[in-house]
Amino acid sequence: MADTQRLYNAILTGDTKTAQTAVKEALAEGIAPFDLVTKFMIPAMDEVGRLFECEEYFVPELLLAGRAMKAALEIIRPLMAAGGVTPVGRVVIGTVKGDLHDIGKNLVASMLEGAGFEVIDLGADVPAQKFIAAIEEKKADIACLSALLTVTMPAMRDTIEAMRQAGVRDRVKVMVGGAPVTQQYANEIGADGYSDNANGAVGMARQLIGVR
Numbered sequence: 001m002a003d004t005q006r007l008y009n010a011i012l013t014g015d016t017k018t019a020q021t022a023v024k025e026a027l028a029e030g031i032a033p034f035d036l037v038t039k040f041m042i043p044a045m046d047e048v049g050r051l052f053e054c055e056e057y058f059v060p061e062l063l064l065a066g067r068a069m070k071a072a073l074e075i076i077r078p079l080m081a082a083g084g085v086t087p088v089g090r091v092v093i094g095t096v097k098g099d100l101h102d103i104g105k106n107l108v109a110s111m112l113e114g115a116g117f118e119v120i121d122l123g124a125d126v127p128a129q130k131f132i133a134a135i136e137e138k139k140a141d142i143a144c145l146s147a148l149l150t151v152t153m154p155a156m157r158d159t160i161e162a163m164r165q166a167g168v169r170d171r172v173k174v175m176v177g178g179a180p181v182t183q184q185y186a187n188e189i190g191a192d193g194y195s196d197n198a199n200g201a202v203g204m205a206r207q208l209i210g211v212r
């Protein structure tokens with residue numbers, strides 16, 4: 001049986017090589033990519049966050065764990081993407097300006113791809129103008145904004161306001177998310193949708209563009 005606890009521990013300790021090996025072994029044994037992410041990888045990152053909060057971990061440990069998580073996700077991502085079908089909708093996604101956290105955003109992007117959306121990933125630390133240019137150029141149906149810091153949450157509001165001023169706000173649905181974001185905050189800043197997890201983000205995206 002695949003040693004999935006090894007995957008959890010590898011992410012927790014920031015061991016990229018072992019994380020990648022453990023993912024490959026688990027996939028070879030037929031464990032579903034979705035299960036690997038939700039049952040082992042996200043819980044490992046949650047524990048990393050807890051250790052950071054109680055000052056057992058510091059920024060270097062966060063960086064290493066983040067790197068291991070990303071490397072493991074890179075193997076899984078193509079498997080979650082549905083290939084060769086007409087996209088059900090087009091999504092522009094990014095982490096807002098000033099914020100470098102991209103693991104949750106990458107996960108949402110992968111899940112949306114897996115659900116048949118075409119995803120244009122703008123990366124992290126994305127200024128409002130870059131969102132606006134991509135929405136126009138790619139004729140996006142949905143813009144997804146991610147923020148992990150309380151200090152970058154206002155950049156979501158600013159981005160939505162900039163969309164309004166540029167005249168693109170009415171052309172897209174806007175979804176927001178990230179650990180500190182709440183439904184109440186989403187309502188306050190005039191977003192159309194919110195979810196606290198990647199799976200819910202897919203459901204919300206479908207709902208917003210009227211796809212079952």
Ligand code: B12
Pocket residue numbers: 042045046048049050052053059062063065066067098099100101102103104105107108144145146147148149150151175176177178179180193194195196197198199201
């Ligand atoms: C890994 C990590 C880092 C890594 C990031 C690596 C990377 N490439 O992303 C590094 C080391 C770079 C980092 C840096 C910092 N970090 Co940091 N980091 C974390 C940590 C431990 C995990 C975040 C994570 O990846 N979680 C796992 C993913 C899967 O969860 P998620 O992002 O929440 O995403 C899910 C949902 O929120 C949702 N979602 C996410 N985005 C979206 C978007 C949409 C549209 C939707 C619908 C849903 C959705 O779906 C996702 C999947 O289910 C958190 C602690 C925590 N538990 O959150 C701290 C944390 C976010 N960091 C924190 C801090 C303080 C910092 C620093 C300021 C530290 C410092 N002193 O330098 C810097 C800031 C750098 C910057 N400018 O951004 C604080 C934030 C506190 C606050 N309230 O603002 C936290 C909460 C730690 C803590 N408890 O204090 N960090």
